[in-house]
Amino acid sequence: MSKPLKKYWPLFVLPTMAAFVIGFIVPFVYGVFLSFCKFTTVTDWKLVGIRNYTRIFFVNGKLDTTFIHSLWYTCLFTVVTVLIINVVAFFIALALTKGIKGTNIFRTSFFLPNLIGGIILSYIWLMIFNAILAKYSKTIVSTQWTAFWGLVVVVCWQQIGYMMIIYVAGLQNISADLLEAAKIDGANNWQLMKGVIIPMLRPTIATCTFLTLTNGFKLFDQNFALTGGNPGKMSQLLALNIYDTMYGTTGWQGVGQAKAVIFFILVAIIALIQNKLTTRKEVEA
Amino acid sequence: MAQANTMKVKKPKENEVSAARKSKHGTALTVFFSVLSFVWILPILIVILNSFKRKAYIFKNPFGISNVSLSQGAERWRAGIHKTFVGLTNYATAIEKTDFFRCFGYSVFITVVSVALIVLLCSMTAWYIIRVKNAATKTVYLLCMFSMIVPFQMVMFTLSKFANILHLSNPVGICVVYLGFGAGLAIFMFTGFVKQIPIELEEAAMIDGATPVQCYFQVILPVMKPTLITVAILDAMWIWNDYLLPSLVLNVNKYKTIQIAVQYLKQSHGQVDWGAMMAVLVLAIIPIVIFYMAVQKYIIEGVVAGAVKG
Numbered sequence: 019m020s021k022p023l024k025k026y027w028p029l030f031v032l033p034t035m036a037a038f039v040i041g042f043i044v045p046f047v048y049g050v051f052l053s054f055c056k057f058t059t060v061t062d063w064k065l066v067g068i069r070n071y072t073r074i075f076f077v078n079g080k081l082d083t084t085f086i087h088s089l090w091y092t093c094l095f096t097v098v099t100v101l102i103i104n105v106v107a108f109f110i111a112l113a114l115t116k117g118i119k120g121t122n123i124f125r126t127s128f129f130l131p132n133l134i135g136g137i138i139l140s141y142i143w144l145m146i147f148n149a150i151l152a153k154y155s156k157t158i159v160s161t162q163w164t165a166f167w168g169l170v171v172v173v174c175w176q177q178i179g180y181m182m183i184i185y186v187a188g189l190q191n192i193s194a195d196l197l198e199a200a201k202i203d204g205a206n207n208w209q210l211m212k213g214v215i216i217p218m219l220r221p222t223i224a225t226c227t228f229l230t231l232t233n234g235f236k237l238f239d240q241n242f243a244l245t246g247g248n249p250g251k252m253s254q255l256l257a258l259n260i261y262d263t264m265y266g267t268t269g270w271q272g273v274g275q276a277k278a279v280i281f282f283i284l285v286a287i288i289a290l291i292q293n294k295l296t297t298r299k300e301v302e303a
Numbered sequence: 304m305a306q307a308n309t310m311k312v313k314k315p316k317e318n319e320v321s322a323a324r325k326s327k328h329g330t331a332l333t334v335f336f337s338v339l340s341f342v343w344i345l346p347i348l349i350v351i352l353n354s355f356k357r358k359a360y361i362f363k364n365p366f367g368i369s370n371v372s373l374s375q376g377a378e379r380w381r382a383g384i385h386k387t388f389v390g391l392t393n394y395a396t397a398i399e400k401t402d403f404f405r406c407f408g409y410s411v412f413i414t415v416v417s418v419a420l421i422v423l424l425c426s427m428t429a430w431y432i433i434r435v436k437n438a439a440t441k442t443v444y445l446l447c448m449f450s451m452i453v454p455f456q457m458v459m460f461t462l463s464k465f466a467n468i469l470h471l472s473n474p475v476g477i478c479v480v481y482l483g484f485g486a487g488l489a490i491f492m493f494t495g496f497v498k499q500i501p502i503e504l505e506e507a508a509m510i511d512g513a514t515p516v517q518c519y520f521q522v523i524l525p526v527m528k529p530t531l532i533t534v535a536i537l538d539a540m541w542i543w544n545d546y547l548l549p550s551l552v553l554n555v556n557k558y559k560t561i562q563i564a565v566q567y568l569k570q571s572h573g574q575v576d577w578g579a580m581m582a583v584l585v586l587a588i589i590p591i592v593i594f595y596m597a598v599q600k601y602i603i604e605g606v607v608a609g610a611v612k613g
Binding site: 022023024026027029030031033034035037038039040041042043044045046048049052059060113114116117118119120123124125126127128129130131133134135136137138141142143145146148149150152175180183184187225226229236238239242243257260261264271274275278279281282285286289 | 328329330332333336337339340341343344346347349350353361362365366420424425427428430431432434435440443446447450451452453454455456457458459460461462464465466468469471479480481482483484486487490509514515516519540543544545546547562565566569577580581584587588591592594595599602603606607610
């Protein structure tokens with residue numbers, strides 16, 4: 019196969035690679051380069067060394083905590099959503115694999131929010147939150163914590179259905195004979211869960227945890243539409259903070275690009291940890 | 304893939320056993336989940352309800368149907384309902400303000416063309432780089448892996464500027480951008496599948512005198528159908544709902560997708576028209592629900608297969 023196929027690369031590889039170079043390679047390499055430059059567009063760059071990186075943390079010799087704030091705000095947000103989404107999705111999945119009446123309808127409605135884009139579902143919730151909070155003369159962006167929990171609700175509402183589907187698949191994959199055998203041996207529900215279901219489900223749990231982890235860490239649309247980073251810049255997650263630095267103030271594009279490089283490194287570290295952990299788990303199983 | 308198939312086989316058996324044993328328990332659960340899934344879609348129902356209301360009443364009385372409480376007499380309550388609802392006015396305003404059907408057209412065009420390009424071209428590339436093993440194809444594969452971990456913020460500025468320079472800031476050009484940015488994940492998933500295709504299949508076709516192109520379209524493509532559907536579903540969900548990339552790449556004065564139109568309706572001059580906003584949200588959700596009902600099975604399978612691979 020490989021010999022006659024080999025000379026067909028202009029058809030099989032070239033179109034994809036041309037787009038890949040335009041859509042990824044060049045923007046990525048140039049993006050790294052520009053993080054060391056002062057620029058307003060891609061053609062007027064001037065090398066400035068690591069000044070963009072220091073300007074993330076220090077402005078005119080004074081400490082600027084905006085980025086650090088959005089970093090820990092993002093971490094907290096990610097931890098909270100990972101926990102809630104996975105725990106709730108797991109228990110819903112557990113109940114919906116027991117063969118109760120209406121299972122299909124329930125699954126359909128839990129999954130539905132996931133298909134609606136981040137912008138649209140944020141405005142659905144913005145209306146509902148503000149309608150409720152108006153009774154207490156508040157809005158969703160009254161404090162960074164109303165904004166925080168607002169974002170948590172929207173993201174959980176969106177992702178629980180998605181993770182539920184994956185958990186359902188994982189649960190259905192556990193052999194019924196194994197469960198039956200454990201029951202005959204007299205295992206109660208708790209022992210069944212701890213001794214059979216959770217261990218068998220470990221790869222699924224790992225998958226869902228990392229999916230929700232990266233989703234939380236990279237969240238943009240919901241943050242942009244629901245809170246816009248308000249009040250002040252207090253509810254900016256990292257992605258929105260980068261966007262705001264880049265497009266919000268002229269002369270800060272370089273700093274925005276430098277933040278993006280740091281953001282990329284953080285996301286890459288998460289991905290590498292995931293890779294390490296999941297490969298090891300698979301070997302164990 | 305193999306995993307997904309075994310799942311389907313096991314499902315009915317497990318259900319029978321549990322259902323028989325726990326019918327009493329099951330009824331309570333059914334009631335509980337009926338309530339829960341109603342609450343789950345309640346936000347959407349409230350938006351639908353409010354989309355028919357006069358805009359002044361959306362925030363004054365978001366969850367009710369009349370601005371007068373029933374305790375003040377049925378007559379006044381009924382009059383209140385009349386006052387609250389305005390029929391399709393909000394829809395007319397929303398369609399006019401956002402030029403909704405035009406945006407819908409752009410969204411459909413961009414999603415369909417981008418997904419078609421990704422699925423066709425990336426599966427071809429995946430087959431090539433698995434069957435022709437050399438340093439170049441290995442590099443391509445590694446670059447694709449690498450691109451999967453790069454967040455969009457990293458390339459958003461440069462990508463949108465280059466797209467501008469290369470005249471890709473239109474609904475046709477953005478499909479090229481999507482192909483480039485989506486290639487990594489697609490090639491990763493396709494190569495995972497191609498590795499499992501027995502090479503004898505292709506060799507047989509070649510002995511019969513098929514060219515590689517014929518071999519690809521007549522032998523490989525049909526075998527890859529499940530993965531093609533998975534990638535198509537995942538990418539369609541991504542592209543249809545994507546806001547940031549098109550808002551930066553497209554010339555938004557001329558071309559708006561639905562997501563961009565919704566955002567512009569919100570941030571446009573002065574007071575937000577929440578009546579029109581509710582209507583446009585409903586209009587944006589309707590096609591998604593229809594699509595979901597039509598191909599629900601594939602979406603669910605696609606999500607599961609995507610998670611197992613990714």
